[in-house]
Amino acid sequence: MKPAKFEYVAPTTLDAAVEALAAANGEGKVLAGGQSLLPLLNFRMARPAVLVDLNGIKDLSFIELRGDSVAIGALTRHREIEHSPLIASRLPVMSAAMRHVAHLAIRNRGTIGGSLSHADPAAELPMMAMFYNASLTVQGPAGRRTIAAKDFFVDALTNCLEPEDIVVEIEFPILQHDEWAFEEVARRFGDFALASIALSIRRGRSGIEDARVAVMGVADTPLRLADVEERLGEIEVDGRTPDRFSEWVMSSVTPNSDLHASAEYRKHLLGELARRAMRTALAAKGAILR
Amino acid sequence: MTVNVSVTVNGIRHDVSDVEPRLLLSDFLRETLGLTGTHVGCEHGVCGACTVLMDGHSVRSCLTLAVQVKGAEIITVEGLGTPEALNVLQAQFREHHGLQCGFCTPGMLMTGEDLLRKYPHATDQEIREGLSGNLCRCTGYQNIVAAIRSAAAIRREKA
Numbered sequence: 001m002k003p004a005k006f007e008y009v010a011p012t013t014l015d016a017a018v019e020a021l022a023a024a025n026g027e028g029k030v031l032a033g034g035q036s037l038l039p040l041l042n043f044r045m046a047r048p049a050v051l052v053d054l055n056g057i058k059d060l061s062f063i064e065l066r067g068d069s070v071a072i073g074a075l076t077r078h079r080e081i082e083h084s085p086l087i088a089s090r091l092p093v094m095s096a097a098m099r100h101v102a103h104l105a106i107r108n109r110g111t112i113g114g115s116l117s118h119a120d121p122a123a124e125l126p127m128m129a130m131f132y133n134a135s136l137t138v139q140g141p142a143g144r145r146t147i148a149a150k151d152f153f154v155d156a157l158t159n160c161l162e163p164e165d166i167v168v169e170i171e172f173p174i175l176q177h178d179e180w181a182f183e184e185v186a187r188r189f190g191d192f193a194l195a196s197i198a199l200s201i202r203r204g205r206s207g208i209e210d211a212r213v214a215v216m217g218v219a220d221t222p223l224r225l226a227d228v229e230e231r232l233g234e235i236e237v238d239g240r241t242p243d244r245f246s247e248w249v250m251s252s253v254t255p256n257s258d259l260h261a262s263a264e265y266r267k268h269l270l271g272e273l274a275r276r277a278m279r280t281a282l283a284a285k286g287a288i289l290r
Numbered sequence: 291m292t293v294n295v296s297v298t299v300n301g302i303r304h305d306v307s308d309v310e311p312r313l314l315l316s317d318f319l320r321e322t323l324g325l326t327g328t329h330v331g332c333e334h335g336v337c338g339a340c341t342v343l344m345d346g347h348s349v350r351s352c353l354t355l356a357v358q359v360k361g362a363e364i365i366t367v368e369g370l371g372t373p374e375a376l377n378v379l380q381a382q383f384r385e386h387h388g389l390q391c392g393f394c395t396p397g398m399l400m401t402g403e404d405l406l407r408k409y410p411h412a413t414d415q416e417i418r419e420g421l422s423g424n425l426c427r428c429t430g431y432q433n434i435v436a437a438i439r440s441a442a443a444i445r446r447e448k449a
Contacts, residue, residue: 001333001334002312002317002333003312003314005310005312006311006312007291007311008291008311008357034353034354034355034358035335035350035353038314038334038335038354038355039353041312042314042333042334042352043334051311053357053358055358079347099419102423103422103423103424104404104405104423105341105347105348105349105350105401105404105423106335106350106353106423108344108348108349108404109347109350109353109354188422189419189422190419190422
């Protein structure tokens with residue numbers, strides 16, 4: 001349970017990091033927080049020839065308001081996002097999701113760029129990237145380009161990056177909504193989710209003017225449920241809304257069975273979490289669920 | 291290829307040459323520096339036994355390379371107190387019988403220290419969430435929670 005040998009480089013600029021990665025000819029791996037990569041190295045499931053440590057690149061760590069978006073540097077630790085007042089006020093759903101991200105010691109080290117690149121289908125940050133319709137800026141040998149979250153996550157633990165690309169920053173557009181909810185169930189607090197849902201809405205006179213819905217743990221990537229969002233805009237809100245929403249969410253997913261839960265259970269769980277999320281979102285304004 | 295690592299551990303500066311980049315911090319502490327208080331359980335970040343403080347924050351020493359702690363301040367369980375003078379948290383672990391076989395204890399203490407610093411007013415639920423990344427196979431969690439709750443109260447009084 002020790003890593004195999006590798007060359008270690010610790011560049012202090014992003015350009016040097018991309019160069020080192022390109023020089024490794026596909027045998028290189030980026031080390032950020034290391035909370036997903038180090039287990040793979042310890043198990044020798046990954047045996048890169050070169051490890052490019054990004055931790056010495058200081059300008060990759062920031063959280064800043066940029067017009068109608070919040071931009072987060074790829075090397076920003078989970079802990080910093082969890083405790084950021086800016087995130088709490090502008091991206092409240094993400095703020096709530098952060099306390100479900102792994103455990104205290106993991107949040108102290110893990111980074112947003114690392115979590116997104118690892119692309120676990122039951123991890124909160126990839127789900128938040130889908131939920132907020134985030135865009136990722138990546139740098140490769142040919143320069144920088146921007147990738148939408150929906151194009152970034154290709155499959156379980158698979159992103160669309162080339163071997164010499166490095167995630168630089170992620171921009172999250174702020175939702176002009178007034179109510180939201182985040183629900184998750186994991187076998188042990190902080191473990192990967194069996195199922196989770198994020199919901200945010202803007203209330204109109206009698207209905208929902210705008211809605212955003214994302215789920216995870218029920219597919220090979222996190223999913224944004226655009227059809228459900230649209231249907232929410234077409235109904236009058238009443239006491240049956242949470243149940244209808246729950247049914248729509250359940251009928252939108254086809255989870256797989258695995259060691260941790262059967263497909264039926266995951267679907268049932270997601271339906272229940274959806275019901276709770278909608279109750280929370282609607283109850284916040286009061287007097288809607290008579 | 292080897293590297294030099296200069297790091298402060300429990301207040302003492304160490305300059306170590308010929309460190310292999312693949313050496314884990316957990317093995318560096320135990321094998322190179324002889325600080326065997328840090329325990330190694332799962333070696334893939336699940337059990338929490340190897341938790342130490344790095345620049346004031348709890349980290350898994352099995353998920354950190356020794357080469358990555360250059361210039362950092364590390365605190366291990368040996369840095370908390372001595373058998374003659376336990377620190378507040380250690381004393382409360384003893385008081386509340388917060389350990390049985392003792393294998394998970396160094397990790398529980400280091401996580402507890404981080405928890406008390408970050409969340410001095412933690413509720414029982416928050417203490418449990420904070421400890422969720424540390425496994426005790428004697429399953430003595432109740433007393434560990436009681437020890438941390440009590441240490442938090444004592445520190446708040448002193449503050």
